[in-house]
Amino acid sequence: MQVIDRRQNPKAKSLGNRQRFLRRIKSQIRKAVNEAIENRSVADVDSGEKVSVTTSDIGEPKFGFDSTEGDRSYVIPGNHDYQRGDRIRKPSGGGSGSGSGGSPDGDGEDAFVFMLTRDEFLDLFFEDLELPNLAKRKLKSITSTKWNRAGYANDGSPQRLNKSQTMRRSLARRIALKRPRLHELNRLEEELEAARAEGKDAEHDEEVKGLVRRIEQLRYRMQAVPFLDPVDLRYNRFEQTPKPTTQAVMFCLMDTSASMTESLKDLAKRFYILLHLFLTRHYRAVELVFIRHTYTAAEVDEETFFHGRETGGTVVSSALEEMLRIVRERYPVQDWNIYAAQASDGHNFDHDMPRTIALLQHEILDLCQYYAYIEVGEEESSYTSALWNGYSQLDSHPQFARAKVLDPTEIYPVFHKLFASNRQPS
């Protein structure tokens, strides 16, 4: 008989199984996640998700009987007043008799429901996505450092004590200061023992006297020169070295003019929420700049960007100018990877179009690693907006991409298209 405590065994033994399971239903989870994005309010996209998966993909088929065919008989307990020969009308909607009697092995499952943790949810959500052309590396703003070994130090914490270095110094010091060896002392003591055994006396015999004195000297010296002295101690030293990081800034430009109805704004905001989530999750060193514009543009904080109300006419170039100003002020092009995502319903004052295009073509696109334009709209129509038309001449720039979103269901696919890691430049 043996009692064994297994509680300390490595935890999460089933993690491998869980990962295999999630991989298997990845496409379904994506769908569920996408639905979650549509149905949730903008604010709580990033929490865990209860995922419901239909059985077909994760079913484990076995040869089994068709429950509606064939003759069966059951023995079941709890007869109240049935007599032999009684007939009971079959419950409608299934020939499985009175309940699940007699077929304990035939358990059916409907949709399979389980919880995804927030991390699993987001990992799947943003899989295969990346910021394109992330190139410029600059050691200016250091966000992560690495510990490197850097020689030895005279002090440190005990677990960092370097024994071989310490012993080397100890040995050198002992030799230099002529610390007597232990075996030398032992030898003298043995000689003394032997002399005493021969009956020689310390008071009369010079040899014994000499021995005793010598032993005393050695003892004193051994105490004066310790085996290990604080000056011998050496510790491993570590130094923080900055890791080269890529700095990037993402400009979020949103049209909040009167023509953007609540539902259009909602679409745009959902897109930015995704973008925000994606960037904060995958790129710790990415800064976000929020610019909203009507006929004038202003940099706002996150809170105002997503929740503020403001209306007016539309002058797109105002936002672009604001962006340029901020870039000049804070984000030197040689140091920063600059990205921009613009969302709009496509309206712009006609007189502003040439200026907008010119700004983009001659200044902004040259600064940017990537510029994405998302046009939100109510429904598919033959009408093409001013911006969509105007931007068509920018398609030749490899760093420019545009897409239309008409419905919340399209946000994730569009987002995925714009930031897929294997994206083909348009």
Add this chain to the structure above:
Amino acid sequence: MDNRKLLYQGPEWDFELLRRVHDAIEEIAIGEMGLNVYRNQIEVITSEQMLDAYTSLGMPLMYSHWSFGKRYSREEMLYRKGAQSLAYELVINSDPCVAYVIEENSMTMQTLVTAHASFGHNHFFKNNYLFRQWTRASRVLDDLAYAKRFIADCEERYGLQAVERTLDAAHALMPQGVSRYAPKHPARAKDIAIKAESRKSHQEATFNDLWRTLPKSKERRKTDHDESQEGDDNTLRLPEENLLRFLSLHAPKLKDWQREVLDIVRKTAQYFYPQQQTQLMNEGCATFVHYQIMNRLHETGQVDEAAMLEFLHMHTAVVTQPDFDDRRFRGINPYALGFAMMKDIERICETPEPEDLEWFPEIAGRGNFMQVLRDAWADYRDESFVLQFLSPHLIRKLRLFAVSDISGSPHLSVDAIHDEAGYREIRRRMAHQYDLSKREPEIEVTEADLKGNRRLVLTHRVRDGKILSSDDCNRVLRHVANLWGYRVRLIEIDADTGSTLNDYDAVALP
């Protein structure tokens, strides 16, 4: 009550206490009840580890597969929500017998679990003929460890996807991966060759030219001929009921590692086969043993009233059998029926009624019920146990009745109730219900063309008009086709008339 004899008081447990309680139980189980058990090993685990173990087919170490992850995700959610409680224990049929207990159990629970698993189930595993015949307890854990390592190696070498595909297909065929008849060890080709070689060398060594001059008898010539043919025709040994074994031996396109994976899954299925056939008896035996032991511990003053009340609360919950019209009804509770039948045997042995003397002349009134039970635990499986020991008394007590459901008829008909005319019929049908071969479809490999178009034909012999559900059938068949590598056909043939009812076909993915 004499408090000095008490083993423990209150809910707290520690390792020393577990050991003392185990020893006290052992005294009763071995000394008084005459149980014969494997050495015990009790392992304390956390609830998370318990969830993990029983979602991996109840095994302590198991290879990785997504279906276990699926089960885990499901169970974990139900457990966290409080919709479902965890199993109190888990026991492995191995030598030493490993029983897992959860750290959250109270001391009374641990006592109960030790009696239930480490003695009840343990005794059953060691003595029941099915387990003795089919499983080698001393090797179970080693086999599992090997399987886990092998699958992990394959995943590394051949990729997760490839291994997963093979495992999926193998899992789909698990119920068809057991051999139902006692294992005979067919001679392998290598052994046959060695035998032939030794025969030949014997002939050469004892060669005497004189024998050649003797005329050969007719009979003798015939057997010579048979021997030379044996190698070709009989290799497939059709029909074959064990699809997994057939595929692992004969599927033309499988790689060696895939054959080994099929064998691993087949062995796992085979390991569970005795358990499926004896669930009623196994649980009944364990429940009877824990009930007996707890009562004896109480009688001898080793556990107090509080512990006894806690135990009884737990025990009654386990052996509750809701009526058929109860919302909680989920078929027959094996704990309840098993325990009731064994208590009934005790009653028949000790205080029989005239009716029992007539129905059970061999055991009624003969006393020594433990001997009768030990014999029953050793020599029966659920089906034969019910057929032999379900008494009229118990049929009345549970108010059992038999209902039949004929397809096409709008009514269910009550065929037998708990009266003189119905006892035998109910007993017969109840036994039927526990006959595994009736619960699983009877599917065999009947034809395999290894030389021509390489088509594999499976046959399902349909009884009582119970045909396969076509969705699942098609899916499983695709798995079979992928393993076989060529076209696979499944025919459903009515066992009585011989007419073909259905015909399925599947091709392998390229």
